[in-house]
Amino acid sequence: MSFMKCLEFExxxxxxxxxxxxxxxxxxxxxTHASGCxxxxxxxxxxxxxxxxxxxxxxxxxKRNVPPGIEAALLASFRKNALxxxxxxxxxxxxxxxxxxxxxxxxVLLALGILAAGTFxxxxxxxxxxxxxxxxxxxxxxxxxxxxxxxxxxxxxxxxKVRSNRKPKRxxxxxxxxxxxxxxxDRVLIKEEMTLYIGEQEIATDFIPVIFSADAQPxxxxxxxxxxxxxxAMLKFGLPMNFxxxxxxxxxxxxxxxxxxxxxxxxxx
Amino acid sequence: MQTTLSxxxxxxxxxxxxxxxxxxxxxxxxxxxxxxxxxxxxxxxxAEDVTQxxxxxxxxxxxxxxxxxxxxxxxxxxxxxxxxxxxxxxDRFLTPIVDDQSDDNLVSLTDPLSDLTRRETIESVRQAVLxxxxxxxxxxxxxxxxxxxxxxxxxxxxxxxxxxxxxxHRARALLVEKLRPGRRSEAPTRAGVIRSFx
Numbered sequence: 001m002s003f004m005k006c007l008e009f010e011x012x013x014x015x016x017x018x019x020x021x022x023x024x025x026x027x028x029x030x031x032t033h034a035s036g037c038x039x040x041x042x043x044x045x046x047x048x049x050x051x052x053x054x055x056x057x058x059x060x061x062x063k064r065n066v067p068p069g070i071e072a073a074l075l076a077s078f079r080k081n082a083l084x085x086x087x088x089x090x091x092x093x094x095x096x097x098x099x100x101x102x103x104x105x106x107x108v109l110l111a112l113g114i115l116a117a118g119t120f121x122x123x124x125x126x127x128x129x130x131x132x133x134x135x136x137x138x139x140x141x142x143x144x145x146x147x148x149x150x151x152x153x154x155x156x157x158x159x160x161k162v163r164s165n166r167k168p169k170r171x172x173x174x175x176x177x178x179x180x181x182x183x184x185x186d187r188v189l190i191k192e193e194m195t196l197y198i199g200e201q202e203i204a205t206d207f208i209p210v211i212f213s214a215d216a217q218p219x220x221x222x223x224x225x226x227x228x229x230x231x232x233a234m235l236k237f238g239l240p241m242n243f244x245x246x247x248x249x250x251x252x253x254x255x256x257x258x259x260x261x262x263x264x265x266x267x268x269x
Numbered sequence: 270m271q272t273t274l275s276x277x278x279x280x281x282x283x284x285x286x287x288x289x290x291x292x293x294x295x296x297x298x299x300x301x302x303x304x305x306x307x308x309x310x311x312x313x314x315x316a317e318d319v320t321q322x323x324x325x326x327x328x329x330x331x332x333x334x335x336x337x338x339x340x341x342x343x344x345x346x347x348x349x350x351x352x353x354x355x356x357x358x359x360d361r362f363l364t365p366i367v368d369d370q371s372d373d374n375l376v377s378l379t380d381p382l383s384d385l386t387r388r389e390t391i392e393s394v395r396q397a398v399l400x401x402x403x404x405x406x407x408x409x410x411x412x413x414x415x416x417x418x419x420x421x422x423x424x425x426x427x428x429x430x431x432x433x434x435x436x437x438h439r440a441r442a443l444l445v446e447k448l449r450p451g452r453r454s455e456a457p458t459r460a461g462v463i464r465s466f467x
Contacts (some may be wrong), residue, residue, distance in 0.1 A: 014437065014438050050448060053394040057394045062304075066317070072297060073321065078288055212292070
C-alpha cells in the first residue's frame with residue numbers, strides 16, 4: 001500500500017470533502033493520511049465545514065423560483081414568434097449557405113463600403129464650395145428676414161468665408177443636408193412672433209435662444225441644421241405641446257455657432 | 270405536465286410551434302437558471318431579467334443550438350453566464366437597495382437560537398461566495414451549489430476541464446479563508462462585487 005504525501009493530499013482534499021472522490025482507491029489512502037497528519041486533518045475539516053455550508057445554502061435557495069409573471073411573458077413571446085413563423089426549421093436557408101458564399105458576400109459589402117466612403121469624402125469639398133458661395137457680410141437684419149433668405153436664396157450674395165474648426169454638436173437625427181451659412185446679427189432672439197412662414201408648406205416658430213449669457217456677442221455667422229426631436233422638447237422652451245401626438249417627433253432647426261455649439265432653435269411644422 | 274421526452278425531441282416540437290414543449294423546457298430549467306443568476310449577481314432583478322433573456326434567446330435563436338456541441342442545460346447556463354456578466358458590468362456604478370425579503374425563507378419558529386446561528390452561517394457563506402472574483406464564483410455556483418459535473422460546467426463556461434478543476438480548488442481555498450472562525454466575514458458591497466468582477 002502506497003502512502004500519500006501532504007502535497008498529493010492537498011490536490012484531492014477539496015474534492016474529497018465535497019464528495020467528488022468516491023473511488024476507494026483514492027479515498028482510502030487520503031483518509032489514512034489525514035488520520036496521521038494533523039495539518040491535513042485540519043485542512044480536511046475546513047473543507048468539510050465549507051461543504052456543509054454550501055450544501056445548506058443550496059438547500060435554502062432551492063426554494064427560490066422564478067416569479068410566475070416571467071413564464072406568462074415568455075409564453076406570449078413564444079406564441080407571437082410561432083405565429084410569425086420565426087420558430088424555424090432546424091436548418092435555415094442562410095445556415096446552409098457555404099462559407100465561400102459568406103466570404104464572397106462580405107467582400108462585395110466591403111468593396112461597396114469603400115466606394116461609399118470615397119463618395120462621402122468628396123462631399124465636404126462640395127459643401128465648401130457651397131459655403132464659399134454663401135459668403136455673407138454681418139448685417140443687422142432681423143432674424144425673421146435672415147431665415148427667409150436662407151431658405152429662398154441659400155447661395156447668399158456675400159463674400160465672407162466661413163470656417164469652423166469644430167464640428168457642430170448634433171442633437172437628434174439630422175434630417176436634411178446642412179443648410180448654408182446664415183448671418184445673424186442679434187445674438188439674443190426674442191420671441192416676438194410665435195410663428196413664421198418660412199416656405200409654402202412649412203410653418204416655424206421664431207428662433208429661441210438655447211444659451212442665455214450676459215456677455216453674449218452678436219453672432220456673425222452660423223449654420224442651420226434640421227433635426228428631429230421628441231415633441232416633449234417643446235415644453236422645455238415654453239411652447240405648448242399637443243399631448244395626443246406626444247409620440248410623434250417634431251422637426252426643428254438648430255442654429256449652430258462658429259464654436260460648434262447650438263445657439264438657437266426653432267420648431268417647424 | 271412533465272413528459273419523458275428527450276431534450277432533442279422537445280426542441281423539435283418547439284421548433285414546430287408546440288408551446289407545451291417550450292413550457293416543459295422552461296419549467297424544467299427556468300428555476301435553475303434563475304437561481305444561477307441570483308447566486309452570481311445577488312440581485313433578484315438581474316436574476317429575473319437574465320432568466321427572461323435566456324429563454325427569449327432560446328425562442329428567437331433556436332437554430333443556434335447544436336446538440337453535438339453540448340447539452341441544452343450547458344448551453345442555457347452559458348447564455349445565462351454571459352448575460353449575468355454583462356449585467357454586472359453594466360450596473361457597476363449603481364448602488365442597489367438591499368432587499369431583505371430573501372431572509373424570510375430562512376426563518377422558522379421551532380428553535381430561534383439555532384435558526385439564528387444557521388441563518389447567519391448560511392448568510393455568511395452566501396456573502397463569501399458573492400465576494401469571490403467572478404471566474405471563481407461561477408465555478409463554485411455551478412459545481413457546488415448546482416452540483417453540476419465538471420464536464421458540464423466546462424461546457425457552460427467554455428473552458429477546459431482542468432481549468433474548472435483548478436479554479437474550483439482555488440475558489441474553495443478562498444472561501445475557507447473567508448469563512449475561517451475568528452475572521453470577520455465582510456459583507457460584499459456592490460463595489461466589492463464589482464472589484465471582484467474586474
